[in-house]
Amino acid sequence: MPHVDLNGQKIFYEDTGGDGPPVVLAHGFLMDLSMFDPQVSVLAPEFRVIRFDARGFGRTQSDGNRFTYWDSAEDCMRLLDHLGIERAVVGGMSQGGFLALRAALKWPDRVKALVLISSQGGVDDAETLAGNRGMLETWRQQGPIDPIIHTIAGLILGAPEHWEPWISTWRKTPVETLVAPTLALIEREDITDRLGEIKQPAIVFHGDADAAISLERGRLLADKLPGCKAFVPVKGAAHASNLTHADQVNPPLLAFLRAHA
Template sequence: MPIAELNGQGIYFEGSGGSGRPIILGHDFLMDGRMFDLQVEALAPEFRVIRWDARALGRTRWDGKPFTLWDSASDCIALLDHLGIDEAVVGGMSLGGYCALRAALRFPDRVKALVLMSTRGTSDDDDAKDIYMDLARIWSAYGPIEPVVHILADPFLGDPRYYAPWLDRWRLLPASNYLAATRSLVERDDISHRLREIACPAIVFHGTEDTGIPASDGEELHYSLPGSVGFVPVPGASHAANLTHPELIHPPLIEFLRSFA
């Protein structure tokens, strides 16, 4: 199993190999690198695709200590170091996008470009934070009971056809992991005032039916990034548009990845 010992964690990762331009992808809350299976199929071998599992989620061995999204950004860059990659396109979906933006702010010389999906630079409002924390407390007290699992499934995946195998994986997530991942999500700082510092090329994708993060937030992110070349709305898609509507994401994504030297 590919594990890199980085920053006190055992970071699980997978790479497509090859000598093409590297792109490293970070997944959403409660998900893992397998959510990018379709992107690997579409991009490799022209591009070297790396995906990794964040602390407390997926197959990464987390040390059990609290962490922030800035820590996750450091994990992402440390994985590039581990793989001998000086510069990469950094991508992320929702939570992974929060991480990618922080990587671009903290390590601008390592981030060639950004691919951002269903994400934003702002923090959540108090009502959203309360909902996330209430669900985490229920999970901590009772485990992954079915009402909680299904409350999460619809806004994340949008269509029951895509629930499996994710719901089965969620049911195995320990309460301590769920709580730590939730805290890293809801306690993130608002970096919207710093987005103008990010000069690299970027592209922003967003499902038009996303109820977790409205598409208007993705459009605002596009206009806030000086190097963003486009906002790509994905008609009919909810939050995880890369899972449900890959045929609408891959052509502009590939065009973007080919567009800069």
């Protein structure tokens, strides 16, 4: 699949094509578009599923400059422009949800509905922020050593049975590519007070064992969105619930999209 030059980045994306309603899925921090393989296999060809690698991850070639999730949201909109799509469901996991919420705020006429997985409108607590900064600094000094990689894998993926191929990918990731994405994550602003502006239908999924963003924060997100149709706790799931527990995510996701895409 192709790359496209957008906003000074060479964005890698995949598009299932077809005449179905378009659905964009944006991945989480340290992940790439393949984390939505379990959804694409169910949604296509009924829906046209579009995925892309965010700045700093996967096969996207980023300029390495600082950016915010507003920039990431614009990357998403410009990709839709490139594909000739005026309106789409926009969804995302974790940082992909940060992007999706900002897209709905800035381009409300272009976002038909929202799919939000393990995300929030707020910011992380001081302990989490310090941990993220420490992770980046240790990675800089010592490389992707096992204590870091295993901690990250546990937070994002949960049980070790879910860790591959992700930890092998992280071990090969140059720390330079992580600086700008980590700063975007750490320095994002709190948009909780603006969630009431987002009127589109939404569905919120959240792992009940998510230690990266608590279940309570996911529930708060759902409560603050006027158009939220369902809050779906995913039993036993850590952060990447759509990847590790697709059997619980896909049926309500499919029902939501059939009703609102």
